[in-house]
Amino acid sequence: MEQRVLYFDIVNGISGDMTLATLLNLGVPREIFLEEIKKLNLNDEFEIKIEPKNESGIAGTTVEVVTKETHAHRHLVDIFDIIDNSSLNKEVKNMAKKVFISTGEAEAKVHGTTIDKIHFHEVGAIDSIIDIVGACILIDLLAVDKIYSSSVPVGSGFVKCDHGMMPVPAPATIEILKGVPVKFNTVKGECTTPTGAAIIKSLCNEFVDILEFEPIQIGYGIGHKKFELPNMLRTVLGVKKNKK
Secondary structure, eight states, X not given: OEEEEEEEEOSSOOOHHHHHHXXXXXXXXXXXXXXXXXXXXXXXXXXXXXXXXXXXXXEEEEEEEEESOOXXXXXXXXXXXXXXXXXXXHHHHHHHHHHHHHHHHHHHHHHTSOTTTOOBSGGGSHHHHHXXXXXHHHHHHHTOSEEEEOOEEOEESXXXXXXXXXXXXXXXXXXXXXXXXXXXXXXXXXXXXXXXXHHHHHHOSEEOSOOOOEEEEEEEEEOSSOOSSOOEEEEEEEEEEOOO
């Protein structure tokens, strides 16, 4: 028996846009992805820019979600309404809700409130909704049996959020990553965002640094920030043969 597997090789952190970029670079046709994302029925409130980009001599893809929205203060119920009123398939809807619940529970814990009262700021914005739902669409299109990931580097220093300056990893990020192997590396800046953390925590089946499988296709998603290390997220699509 063979398993179709997807491995997230998290070189220097993970964000929502880098997840979209690496999965598109893996070979999912952008036309199919863009048709699927239209099913959210958000009309002309956003534009997705998909471009080739080179990082450390490696050719990859970069994605930017451009939105007219300036400030977002959505509750979980508002985000669920957007997802439920879309014409996306049930599997994608369920995956996306799982990611938002993970984020909401972490935000509620950090701010000392309940999930229904949390105002989603960064993660409730249109661009983050596109990142999360888009990642779920792409994973669904890849039709993998199991998702694996390496441990998650988080960075160091401080990051400016809607609530002010916060230590890296941001409190919501590290709360989301409870139970996940992380690396408190010395890279200056926020390597892993709350959106990236929620995607990998919710959708990954197993975190392993050693995995035997046969690679078929490799994707490189390039980020927008500059770090001491290459700012890329590598994914490998492959086949894992189950031992008898």
